[in-house]
Amino acid sequence: MTETQTAHLPASPPAPGNHSRVPSLLLRALRKTFADVVAVDGLDLEVNCGECFGLLGPNGAGKTTTIEICEGLTDPDAGQVQLLGLDWRAAASQLRQRIGVQLQETQFPDKLTVEETLRLFRSFFHHGIPVEESIRTAQLEEKRNSRVGTLSGGQKQRLAMACALVGDPELLFLDEPTTGLDPQARRHLWDLVDALKQAGRTIILTTHYMEEAERLCDRVAIMDHGRIIALGTPQQLIASVGAEHIVEFAVSGHESAAPAAAHGIVDADLLLRIPGVQSHRVDAGLHQLSVSELHTAVPRIFAALTGQGLHLSEFRTHSATLEDVFVGLTGRNLRDE
Amino acid sequence: MNKLRLSSLYQLTVIRFFLIVREPEAIFWIFVFPILLAVGLGIAFRNRPADVLPVGATTTQLTQALAADKGLSATTLDEAAGTHALATGNILLLAIQNPHGVTYQFDDTNPDARIARMLVDRDIQAAAGQREAIPARNQFVHETGSRYIDFVVPGLLGMNLMGSAMWGLGFAIVEARQKKLLKRLVASPMPRWQYLLSFILSRLAMLVIEVVAFLGFARLVFAVPFRGPLVQLAFLCVLTSLCFSALGLLVASRARTMEAASGLMNLVMLPMWILSGVFFSASRFPAAIQPLVRALPLTAAIDAMRGNMLQGMSLGQLATPVAILAAWLVLAFAVSLRIFRWR
Numbered sequence: 267m268t269e270t271q272t273a274h275l276p277a278s279p280p281a282p283g284n285h286s287r288v289p290s291l292l293l294r295a296l297r298k299t300f301a302d303v304v305a306v307d308g309l310d311l312e313v314n315c316g317e318c319f320g321l322l323g324p325n326g327a328g329k330t331t332t333i334e335i336c337e338g339l340t341d342p343d344a345g346q347v348q349l350l351g352l353d354w355r356a357a358a359s360q361l362r363q364r365i366g367v368q369l370q371e372t373q374f375p376d377k378l379t380v381e382e383t384l385r386l387f388r389s390f391f392h393h394g395i396p397v398e399e400s401i402r403t404a405q406l407e408e409k410r411n412s413r414v415g416t417l418s419g420g421q422k423q424r425l426a427m428a429c430a431l432v433g434d435p436e437l438l439f440l441d442e443p444t445t446g447l448d449p450q451a452r453r454h455l456w457d458l459v460d461a462l463k464q465a466g467r468t469i470i471l472t473t474h475y476m477e478e479a480e481r482l483c484d485r486v487a488i489m490d491h492g493r494i495i496a497l498g499t500p501q502q503l504i505a506s507v508g509a510e511h512i513v514e515f516a517v518s519g520h521e522s523a524a525p526a527a528a529h530g531i532v533d534a535d536l537l538l539r540i541p542g543v544q545s546h547r548v549d550a551g552l553h554q555l556s557v558s559e560l561h562t563a564v565p566r567i568f569a570a571l572t573g574q575g576l577h578l579s580e581f582r583t584h585s586a587t588l589e590d591v592f593v594g595l596t597g598r599n600l601r602d603e
Numbered sequence: 604m605n606k607l608r609l610s611s612l613y614q615l616t617v618i619r620f621f622l623i624v625r626e627p628e629a630i631f632w633i634f635v636f637p638i639l640l641a642v643g644l645g646i647a648f649r650n651r652p653a654d655v656l657p658v659g660a661t662t663t664q665l666t667q668a669l670a671a672d673k674g675l676s677a678t679t680l681d682e683a684a685g686t687h688a689l690a691t692g693n694i695l696l697l698a699i700q701n702p703h704g705v706t707y708q709f710d711d712t713n714p715d716a717r718i719a720r721m722l723v724d725r726d727i728q729a730a731a732g733q734r735e736a737i738p739a740r741n742q743f744v745h746e747t748g749s750r751y752i753d754f755v756v757p758g759l760l761g762m763n764l765m766g767s768a769m770w771g772l773g774f775a776i777v778e779a780r781q782k783k784l785l786k787r788l789v790a791s792p793m794p795r796w797q798y799l800l801s802f803i804l805s806r807l808a809m810l811v812i813e814v815v816a817f818l819g820f821a822r823l824v825f826a827v828p829f830r831g832p833l834v835q836l837a838f839l840c841v842l843t844s845l846c847f848s849a850l851g852l853l854v855a856s857r858a859r860t861m862e863a864a865s866g867l868m869n870l871v872m873l874p875m876w877i878l879s880g881v882f883f884s885a886s887r888f889p890a891a892i893q894p895l896v897r898a899l900p901l902t903a904a905i906d907a908m909r910g911n912m913l914q915g916m917s918l919g920q921l922a923t924p925v926a927i928l929a930a931w932l933v934l935a936f937a938v939s940l941r942i943f944r945w946r
Contacts, residue, residue, distance in 0.1 A: 337790055339946065362792035369790060373782035377625040378618060389614040390793040433792070 288351040290315050290437050290468040291336060296345035298331050298492075305331040306342070307492035313470055313485075318463045320483030321472040322588060324598075328492040329472040330370060333441050336470065337367050350436060363392055366435030368426045370442050376415030380406050383414060384428055391433035404428035404458065420451025427458060438462065440471040444478060456481055476588040488592055495595050503591045508544040509558040512590050516552050516580040517571060533574055540566045547597070556586065556594070611793060615801035616808075623771065623809060632770075633813055637763040638820050641756060644882075645825050648751035656719040659685040660698040665705070668730035669698075674722050695719040698727065753828060756821045757908035758881035760814070764840060765847045765875065765901050767813060769868055772802050772851035777864040780855075786946040795945070803848060810844045830915030838918070839911060839925070843904040846928045849935035850900070856939040875901035903927035 291313040298306040305328045313319045321329045334340040335347060338354045338361060347354060352361055374383050384397045395403075401410050404424040409417060417425065423443060430438060443459070444452040452475075459482050462469060473479055479486045480500045488496040488503070496503055504510070517532060532553060534546045542559035557563045560583060571578060592598075607613050623629055655673070659680040660666045669677035680688060685697040689708055696709040696719040705727060709716040779785045788798060814837075821827040829836065854871060858864040878892075879885055879901035888896050896902055903924035910916035910924070918925060 339786065339790055359792060362790075367787070367790040369783060369787050371783050372787040373784060374787075375618075375622055375779075375784065377622055382618060382621065385608075386611075386614045386618055387791060389609055389611040390791045392792075429787075429791075 288315075289313060289348075290317070290350060291319075291470060292346070292348040293332075293336070294346040296332070296335060296347065297343045298328075298335060298340065299343055300331075304492050306335070309345070309492070309494060311487060311494065311497075313468065315468055316466050318459070318469040318471070318482055318484050320479040320486040321470070321489055322474070322476070322479045322486050322592075323472075323489035324474055324592075327489040329474075329489055330441055331492075332489070333439055333470065333472050334369075337365065337369075337439050338362070363433065364436050366430035366433055366438040368430040368438075368440045368443060370445070372426055374414045374422070374425065374429075376413060378414055379411050380414065380417070380425055381410045383425065384432055387429040388432040394433040395431065397432065400428040400432045403431060403461070405454075418451070420447050420454055423447060423451070423455060424458065427455070431462075436468065438467055438469045440469065442472055442474070444473070444475065452478070476592075479588055486588065488588070488595065490592075490596055496591060500588060503588060504586045507556050507586045507590050507594050509542070509556040510586050511557045511560045511583055512586050513555040513557050513560075513564065513567065513583045514552055514580070515555075515567075515571075515578055515582075517576040518579045532571070532576065536570050536574065537567065540570060543567070545594070547593075552580070554593075556590070557583075612797045612801060612804075615793075615797055616804045619775070619801050619805035620808060622775065623805065629771075633763070633767045633809065634816055637759050637817050641752070641759055641817070641821060641825070644755050644759075645752045648755075654715070656696075656715055656722070657694045658696045658698065658719050658723055659688055659694040660700075661685060662700040664730075665698050665700055665727060669723060669726050672722055672726050675719065675726070696723055698723055752821075752825045753913060754884075754909070755882060756818075756825070756827045757912050758905050760817060760840070761843060761879070761901055761905040761908055762876065762881045763813065763817065764810070764843045764904065765872060767809065768806060768844045768847035769851035769854065769872065771806055771809070772848050773855040773858075773864055773868055774861065775802070776852070776855035777858050777861055780858075780944070780946070781860055783946075789945045799852070799940075802852075803845065806844060806848050807841065810840060814840050827912070829912055831911030831917065835918050836908070836911045839904070839907050839921075842925065842928050842932070843900075843908075846900050846904070846932040846935070849932050849939065852943075853935045853939040856943040859944075875899050878902065880905055898927060900928055900931040903931075 289312045291311065293309055293311040296306050296309040296311075297304075307328070309328075309332060321332060323329050331340060335342050336349065338358060349361055350364060354361060378386075380401065381397060384400055388394055388397050388400070401407055404427055406421060406424055406428065409421055414422065414425065427440070427443065430440070440459070444455050447455065456478065459469065459471070463482070469482075471482065483500060485497070485499055486503060487494045496506065498506070532548075537543055537546055537555060540563055542557050542563035544556040544558060547554050555567070564583070568578075655676050658669065658675050658677050660669060660677055661680065661682055663679050666677045666679045669675050678694070680694075680697070682697075682699055685694070685699070686708070688694045689697050695713065695716040696707055699706045699708065707720050707723065709720055711717060711720075776785070779788075789795070818827075818829075822829070850871060851868075854867045855864060858867060878888065878896045879899050880896075881901075885896050885902050885906075886893070907921045907924040907928070910921050
């Protein structure tokens with residue numbers, strides 16, 4: 267099956283000017299196993315030029331393994347990897363010149379300054395942007411002569427980003443760029459990625475933050491257990507939940523009510539019969555409904571619960587997010603992992 | 604200059620150098636510690652004038668016969684007091700006048716006492732009129748090069764080159780691996796051979812400073828001799844440093860944590876600290892383990908440096924230790940390149 271899918275791919279690097287036609291990244295039937303853990307389990311993916319693409323999933327979903335295979339750091343057990351129409355085995359040194367990489371947990375030497383670190387990374391690339399420009403882009407002007415050891419978490423992450431940018435890459439990989447940052451530093455980094463996106467760079471990032479993927483990515487692939495379980499724009503994925511709104515509530519029973527209601531047991535069928543209610547699930551006593559017509563459905567939900575002799579102890583609604591997509595697809599919360 | 608600054612090998616080397624000099628502890632261990640050690644040992648083992656041996660005699664005539672000898676200090680004691688002084692170690696020998704001649708009381712297992720016996724007997728015989736059958740005369744030789752400090756300086760130099768090369772290379776690489784920096788560098792287009800070469804180049808630059816500072820100090824303060832060609836000594840230092848850099852690389856080639864690396868380093872270096880003759884001659888070890896002792900790179904390095912500095916031997920005469928060092932260099936380097944883990 268893989269063979270027929272890949273048969274149309276150019277075997278040699280495409281002519282210049284043809285670049286935008288070639289997907290920036292192409293993965294076919296990718297597999298990687300560590301000991302007895304299947305990290306990547308038959309993955310197919312295409313990322314187009316100029317796209318900001320997000321790999322989303324809980325820890326251990328295989329995001330990092332996938333991105334490290336793309337970066338040429340890990341060899342896949344099986345499958346095909348093409349970046350910018352090139353193969354790692356045939357054109358590794360050319361690819362290294364053309365991609366920018368930011369890894370999880372890289373600690374740059376504490377005793378070097380920001381500028382020295384960037385000068386070092388710049389020296390590896392034949393072509394690239396001036397070190398000064400990378401400092402400006404990462405908004406580290408005031409820190410250029412500071413030692414890396416004195417930087418905050420957000421500044422270190424922006425330095426890592428600047429190191430990925432000095433080679434003026436055609437394809438930029440960011441592996442969990444905001445993990446461990448406080449909300450302000452995270453927003454700061456989002457602005458930076460936004461600016462890179464506006465400049466037309468192709469970006470592939472992994473994250474386990476839903477709001478990050480929604481905010482930054484043109485398209486998102488949701489990964490779980492080494493597979494892509496959903497793929498599309500954030501809007502498409504959210505629409506796939508079947509409703510734009512999520513209603514969450516918890517109940518406690520009336521003493522005077524029927525025995526079932528006294529134990530707080532909700533008749534889900536009654537709720538599902540309400541127009542606009544698409545689905546129902548219970549997680550640790552908290553009921554979740556996906557609802558399309560919030561304004562008409564909510565009064566009926568109240569009525570149905572009261573009719574069952576139930577008393578609401580909690581009630582809230584929010585717009586559906588990628589988190590809800592993940593929950594809908596897997597029955598698990600992303601951050602439970 | 605600008606082109607040079609853009610070259611990745613230059614950047615890697617300069618940054619290595621920065622990282623070394625910005626680490627105050629490293630500066631202490633590389634530059635200050637060996638000098639302190641040399642000063643301490645130089646003071647502890649400085650050559651003192653020959654000891655004056657205390658002796659006793661039972662008559663004033665005997666004491667007078669001994670008084671002229673600078674190697675002896677003689678006191679007149681009666682026999683009971685003399686025996687007591689002998690037993691308590693206050694004198695080494697008691698000369699007792701008796702009707703038939705003189706009796707010497709001393710412990711013949713004590714070398715100093717045996718020397719005292721010879722000196723005392725010579726003086727007493729001379730006072731009694733004995734003449735030397737053959738005229739003899741003394742000429743004293745206090746030559747530099749035969750002192751302990753002369754012996755220990757090449758040893759300390761070798762030990763220091765071993766430590767700085769192994770720690771310098773091994774620790775920095777394992778730290779980079781542990782902090783995922785190595786992985787990040789490999790993800791960039793950095794040529795991998797340049798990364799390793801930058802360590803060697805910065806090591807050689809440090810080597811110049813380190814060796815000149817240490818040997819300069821030894822020369823100025825202790826007047827340690829340099830009898831062999833200095834160029835050849837420099838070659839030996841470079842070869843030694845490269846050899847231990849290769850061993851450091853080998854130790855660092857797979858270790859994932861600093862703790863593992865420290866353990867391995869000590870495992871490699873400890874036998875050499877003990878066996879390689881830094882502080883005393885390696886030939887004191889039993890013949891059975893001599894082949895092992897001789898095969899150690901630090902033994903070879905120190906032998907070659909002592910040969911050059913103290914005996915003025917040329918490289919041709921030092922072919923064996925040089926070959927041992929070269930063999931370790933090639934072997935360790937080849938193996939570590941083969942098994943090196945970049946992530």
